[in-house]
Amino acid sequence: MQTQHTTPAPETPETFTKSLLSFVSRWGLELSVVIPVGGAYLLLARKVGYWPAAWLVIGVVVLLLLIPQVREVLRIVLRLSHWMRRFDTALSMQSGILEQRRPKVVGAKKVPSGTRLTLSLRSGTAISDVASIAPYIAVHFKVRNVRVKPDPQDASLVDLTLCTKDPFGSGPVALPEHEAGTRLAWGTIRAGIDEDGSEVRLSLLERSSLSGGEPGSGKSGYLHVNIAELGLDPTVTFYLFDPKGVELAPWRRCASKFVTSDMKAANKQLAEIEDEMHLRYETLQSLGLRKLQEGGPFGLMAVVIDELPYYVANSDKEASKEFATRLRDIIARGRASGIIVITAAQKPSVDTIPSAIRDLISLRLAFRCSTREASDTILGSGWATKGFSASEIAIGDRGVGLLLGKDDIPILLRAYLMNDEAIEKRVSEMCRRRTADTREGLPNLNGTWEDA
Ligand SMILES: Nc1ncnc2c1ncn2[C@@H]1O[C@H](COP(=O)(O)OP(=O)(O)O)[C@@H](O)[C@H]1O
Ligand SMILES: [Mg+2]
Structure with missing residues (x-):
């Protein structure tokens, strides 16, 4: 039997040019470093001889490599070229x-x-x-x-x-310790990690947030992280609403108000927040300010509501109507006065949360849901058909959700987790900062906060 041999195509000027171009395009970045160095060496060699020129060029290259920024640029260039x-x-x-x-x-x-x-x-x-x-x-x-x-x-x-x-594969990720002096409320707070394992930071300034998902998916855990992060700034005041009375209870020590299942008390509290909002706007007006800024006359107010449907779809219809109206007003008008509303709800559908409230909330986090429709009630309709549905999150993936409001499209987030010990530690730190703040009689809105 005869074997067929393929003879390589003869090298023509065209194939040579093509190979040369391909070589230059593959090694262009390296050549852009090697050619100038080689050129400089040849020029020098003509003037001072080959060996002295070689030593000079080597010396300059070594000196340049001693500069960290040069090494960093070289590393980036070589990695890029390699990829x-x-x-x-x-x-x-x-x-x-x-x-x-x-x-x-x-x-x-x-x-x-x-x-x-x-x-x-x-x-x-x-x-x-x-x-x-x-x-x-x-x-x-x-x-x-x-x-x-x-x-x-x-x-x-x-x-x-x-x-x-898989950065999510290794289970819960604890909220890292705060760095000394950090006060995140006016900047970005830490929320968790994304699919690449990079930290996700969010700004809650002039925004409200809603997290939803089935029971045990991680909603309350996310509220803890939000409170812990905002709380590093001692000028932030907390108004906590927790119908169970146990979920947010650890933060009670450093909160201004803590409301449980009493609808009358809940409405009274919202009325007080509204009054405070009016007072704040009057002060801002007298100061000629359009909105509260860092270093302004007062700090941010965080209104944190767990199990929102309990308050807005309560069996006491009158009371829940009042709550919904007041809350809508606070979300709609409170932003510029420094009021941040952070809520959680199992299934924030229209029958449990009025759309007048839901539509005003710009940050949405959908933890695991049982259906695509439930996911859409949190993120907004249409996201499931675009491929973003929290129903695809595995049942065991607690604390994993789709976050909308940071980028134009939802991103998958594993929220940080705080265990009881971490919460207790942060509560003590928050109380310490708040006591020190009052003791020094400062609004302390400028400068860094010194840790002990
Ligand atoms: N970010 C998270 N990462 C890992 N596990 C979490 C996370 N958040 C919550 N969990 C786990 O899920 C359980 C239920 O969380 P929780 O926040 O109470 O759920 P929900 O409020 O949605 O009912 C927690 O006890 C914790 O063990
Ligand atoms: Mg909960």
Whole structure:
């Protein structure tokens, strides 16, 4: 039997040019460092001789490498170049549009779940093309999976995460200890980690938040984290509503008011908050301010309500109507006066939470739900059909939810968890800061807060 041998195509000027261009495009970043250094060496060598020039160039390179910023830039460039080549090889295995119109890797960085590449798509291609080859890319790089996320600002940019680890797989993630002097309320507070394992921070300023999900999904746990984070600022005052009376009870010591299941007391409390809101606006008016700012005459007020339907859909219809009207007013008008409303509800459907309240809440967190419809009642209708449904969160994944309000699309979040000991520790810290604050007689809105 005759064996057939394929003879390699003869090297023509065209194939040579093509190979050269491909070499330059694969090693362009390295060449942009090597060519200037080589050029400088040759110029120097003409003037001072080969060996002295070599020592001079080596000396300058070593000196440059001693500068941390230079090393960092070099590391970024080399990593990017390395991934550009690897990704190019991965795409050359494909036969679709992306093989001809290859996206360019414009960023590569390590994230806790693996490596995140930022791709710049070429005209004629779309994110759906990248999503369709994600499973093949995962096989090529031998990783767990590949996640594709669009850039909310620029449709031509896509983040492609090659996940080698599941950051959610290792169970609960404790809220890290606060750094000395941190007062987060006016900046961003820590909420949890995202799918890449990176910390998710949120601003609650001038916003209200609603978390929902089935019983035991992590709603109250998330309220604890919110209180703990805002509470680091001693000027934040807390008004806690907890129909069970046990869930938020640990924070009672440092809260201004704590309301349980008494509807009359709950309405009285909301009326007081409304009065305070009016007073605040009068003060702001007299100071010629349009809204409360850091360093202003008063601190933020956090109104935290667990099991919201208990108050707004109570069997005492009159009382719950009053509660809903007052709460709507506080959410709608209170923002500029520094009032933040943080709520949790099992199933915030229209029959339990009036849409007049729900629609005003911009931060939504959907923990595990049993149906796509239930997930949509938290995030807003239509998200489940776009592929974001909290019903797809596994039953055992407590504290994992879809967060809407940080980016344009929901992101998967594992909320931080605080155990009883961590809560107790934070309560003591909050009380200490609040006592010190009063003792020094300062609103203490400027400067850093000194830890003991
Ligand atoms: N972020 C979290 N990470 C891991 N486990 C959590 C988290 N939040 C809550 N859990 C677990 O789930 C249990 C129920 O949480 P909880 O917040 O009380 O649920 P819900 O208020 O939704 O009924 C908690 O006792 C805790 O063990
Ligand atoms: Mg609860």
